[in-house]
Amino acid sequence: METLVADIWRSTPLVLLTxxxxxxxxxxxxxxxxxxxxxxxxxxxxxASFVLSFLSLNTEEAAFNDxxxxxxxxxxxxxxxxxxxxxxxxxxxxxxxxxHTERGEFYVLIVFAAIGMMLMASAIDLIxxxxxxxxxxxxxxxxxxxxxxxxxxxxxxxxxxxxxxFTTGFLLYGIALIYGTxxxxxxxxxxxxxxxxxxxxxxxxxxxxxxxxxxxxxxxVPFHMWAPDVYEGAPTPITAFMSTGTKAAAFAAFVGVFLxxxxxxxSKLSEVIALAAAASMIIGNVVAISQSNLKRMLAYxxxxxxxxxxxxxxxxxxxxxxxxLFYLATYTLMNLGAFGVLSWVEQKDDTKLTFxxxxxxxxxQPFLAALLSIFLFSLAGIPPFAGFFGKYYVFLAAVKADxxxxxxxxxxxxxxxxxxxxxxxxxMYFQPGGATVEEPPAQMAFxxxxxxxxxxxxxxxxxxxxxxxxxxxxxI
Amino acid sequence: xxxxxxPIFMMILGGVLFGIVMVKxxxxxxxxxxxxEKLTTYESGMEPVRTARERxxxxxxxxxxxxxxxxxxxxxxxxxxxxxxxxxIIGFVSMTVFILILLIGLFYVWRKGALEWD
Amino acid sequence: xxxxTYLLLSAVTFIIGVVxxxxxxxxxIVFMSIELMLNSVNLTLVAFSAYLGDVTGQMLVFFVMTxxxxxxxxxxxIIIALFRNKQTVxxxxxxxxxx
Numbered sequence: 001m002e003t004l005v006a007d008i009w010r011s012t013p014l015v016l017l018t019x020x021x022x023x024x025x026x027x028x029x030x031x032x033x034x035x036x037x038x039x040x041x042x043x044x045x046x047x048a049s050f051v052l053s054f055l056s057l058n059t060e061e062a063a064f065n066d067x068x069x070x071x072x073x074x075x076x077x078x079x080x081x082x083x084x085x086x087x088x089x090x091x092x093x094x095x096x097x098x099x100h101t102e103r104g105e106f107y108v109l110i111v112f113a114a115i116g117m118m119l120m121a122s123a124i125d126l127i128x129x130x131x132x133x134x135x136x137x138x139x140x141x142x143x144x145x146x147x148x149x150x151x152x153x154x155x156x157x158x159x160x161x162x163x164x165x166f167t168t169g170f171l172l173y174g175i176a177l178i179y180g181t182x183x184x185x186x187x188x189x190x191x192x193x194x195x196x197x198x199x200x201x202x203x204x205x206x207x208x209x210x211x212x213x214x215x216x217x218x219x220x221v222p223f224h225m226w227a228p229d230v231y232e233g234a235p236t237p238i239t240a241f242m243s244t245g246t247k248a249a250a251f252a253a254f255v256g257v258f259l260x261x262x263x264x265x266x267s268k269l270s271e272v273i274a275l276a277a278a279a280s281m282i283i284g285n286v287v288a289i290s291q292s293n294l295k296r297m298l299a300y301x302x303x304x305x306x307x308x309x310x311x312x313x314x315x316x317x318x319x320x321x322x323x324x325l326f327y328l329a330t331y332t333l334m335n336l337g338a339f340g341v342l343s344w345v346e347q348k349d350d351t352k353l354t355f356x357x358x359x360x361x362x363x364x365q366p367f368l369a370a371l372l373s374i375f376l377f378s379l380a381g382i383p384p385f386a387g388f389f390g391k392y393y394v395f396l397a398a399v400k401a402d403x404x405x406x407x408x409x410x411x412x413x414x415x416x417x418x419x420x421x422x423x424x425x426x427x428m429y430f431q432p433g434g435a436t437v438e439e440p441p442a443q444m445a446f447x448x449x450x451x452x453x454x455x456x457x458x459x460x461x462x463x464x465x466x467x468x469x470x471x472x473x474x475x476i
Numbered sequence: 477x478x479x480x481x482x483p484i485f486m487m488i489l490g491g492v493l494f495g496i497v498m499v500k501x502x503x504x505x506x507x508x509x510x511x512x513e514k515l516t517t518y519e520s521g522m523e524p525v526r527t528a529r530e531r532x533x534x535x536x537x538x539x540x541x542x543x544x545x546x547x548x549x550x551x552x553x554x555x556x557x558x559x560x561x562x563x564x565i566i567g568f569v570s571m572t573v574f575i576l577i578l579l580i581g582l583f584y585v586w587r588k589g590a591l592e593w594d
Numbered sequence: 595x596x597x598x599t600y601l602l603l604s605a606v607t608f609i610i611g612v613v614x615x616x617x618x619x620x621x622x623i624v625f626m627s628i629e630l631m632l633n634s635v636n637l638t639l640v641a642f643s644a645y646l647g648d649v650t651g652q653m654l655v656f657f658v659m660t661x662x663x664x665x666x667x668x669x670x671x672i673i674i675a676l677f678r679n680k681q682t683v684x685x686x687x688x689x690x691x692x693x
Binding site: 127130131134138141142145148149150151152154155157158159161162165166168169172173175176177179180183184185 | 601608611612615621624625628631632634635638639642645646648650651653654657658661664665668669671672673675676679680685688690
């Protein structure tokens with residue numbers, strides 16, 4: 001009994017958020033018109049969980065019979081997920097109210113998806129990893145198709161669901177094969193057995209299946225085809241959530257398994273991941289140029305960013321891991337911000353999402369145009385914004401791991417990416433036109449996006465603010 | 477190893493052949509005098525009202541989904557019940573929490589009217 | 595029977611599922627193929643579990659079963675929502691979103 005209480009006490013960020021989700025569900029079920037109450041409960045829950053995660057950063061302990069890890073790595077990612085969920089909740093409120101489809105379930109599902117993400121980051125056992133991925137994915141399938149009278153929403157939900165369930169099959173088969181060769185699903189046992197089993201064909205097959213499954217979840221080439229369709233059809237706040245929280249969660253699991261449980265430095269697995277990284281950077285950036293819909297453009301851009309971060313995993317060294325953590329934290333801020341501004345300009349009928357719809361935006365909305373420009377500059381990796389340092393760290397890691405070719409591809413494709421990000425900035429500032437927002441953004445959403453922009457600049461100038469947080473608990 | 481199964485394979489083969497031969501013999505030898513009454517669907521003596529090939533109401537789907545979700549959770553209770561004594565108080569508390577969460581789900585489903593037929 | 599037999603059977607079933615997902619165009623049948631994949635994994639897990647004399651694999655099977663049930667509920671709901679709007683479950687007709 002004492003161990004159970006101690007385990008629950010150690011996992012407060014996770015347990016608290018679960019309790020909040022359940023309470024929100026009870027409130028939603030208790031009567032009509034409770035959406036606002038559910039929204040506030042969820043919002044307070046994510047803030048509380050964020051604070052608790054921050055407080056537990058320096059204490060890393062395993063709990064629940066070595067099933068989950070609390071504090072440290074999990075807490076760092078817990079902060080990213082709760083921040084992403086917080087931003088998504090705020091953006092969703094005004095988005096749903098404009099469409100007159102506000103329902104409490106939407107907020108509850110966001111909270112439960114965040115719980116799944118936290119499970120993924122704290123998993124030190126493949127079973128928990130699987131459960132986390134499923135808790136997150138099942139919530140997201142519903143969220144993507146939430147506007148169920150819209151055909152595009154149905155379509156993207158079906159695509160996401162079928163492909164997601166398909167990859168679940170691969171994930172599980174990989175887990176089964178690794179379990180069969182190692183005889184355990186715990187990361188510690190796998191790590192201990194890795195030198196002995198790493199050349200067995202069954203183990204390699206299992207690891208390859210895991211690469212497939214994770215590549216799908218992070219939307220890396222060649223398993224990226226779902227991302228543009230799903231990102232376009234989903235409600236814009238959920239697109240923001242998927243490109244930040246979900247991606248961070250998938251990378252948390254990817255890093256946890258491939259840098260924590262496996263030691264892939266210099267192995268065939270590392271080469272495979274390097275190839276996927278290079279392909280993602282090239283295809284993501286090149287195809288993004290030809291997009292006219294901004295949500296699709298950002299989808300391809302997110303594929304390219306997955307490629308940059310994968311080069312950090314492929315490098316499999318300390319710089320790489322720091323780089324991924326820094327990259328994910330800042331990428332969450334800038335992508336949430338960019339999608340936030342997009343969701344204000346967007347019309348109810350899914351129009352005003354192309355480059356041309358932003359002509360003259362700076363004249364009508366100078367402050368919003370400046371915010372969006374900051375996010376775009378940061379995504380393009382232009383100093384002094386935070387996006388620059390993320391790229392700098394992962395490419396540095398690649399060079400240190402003798403993957404200079406990968407770093408060169410990364411830098412070249414980043415240059416390509418400047419074209420399509422700055423095209424939007426040019427459109428806003430130098431094209432005449434009357435682009436504006438449909439109605440002024442809600443106050444809280446506006447404040448949140450402004451804070452995100454401030455943080456993007458702050459972390460760009462003082463990257464050590466995040467890097468110092470990560471020093472304590474890195475796997476390598 | 478496989479030869480041990482030979483009698484079973486013979487048995488299966490014999491069974492299948494016997495079945496096919498009997499059905500076919502019936503078709504060839506038996507007299508067929510179809511009338512309209514004979515061709516209608518057999519509904520235990522009732523007059524069939526309309527075609528059986530129609531769409532089901534989506535309400536059936538709702539009930540089926542809820543049934544699957546709550547039914548499958550029982551799978552966790554069997555191993556728990558078997559190991560109940562060894563698990564002690566921790567097992568009891570864990571299962572109580574699990575069932576409470578299920579109850580919250582049930583409460584939500586109930587209050588949202590998913591259990592109402594109309 | 596040895597471990598290999600079960601592994602072979604489950605690998606074949608898994609591949610049948612994968613081919614079904616890639617080749618069939620009816621959303622429901624694609625979904626059934628995915629369930630086939632999950633169940634072949636369950637067979638692998640149980641085979642390994644019996645072979646290793648370790649209970650973890652069987653435990654994972656329970657989780658896979660419950661998660662598959664949840665996925666079935668969500669998936670069928672999505673398919674029904676689509677059918678109400680479009681009157682089809684054929685994946686070739688689902689093509690508004692493309693680059």
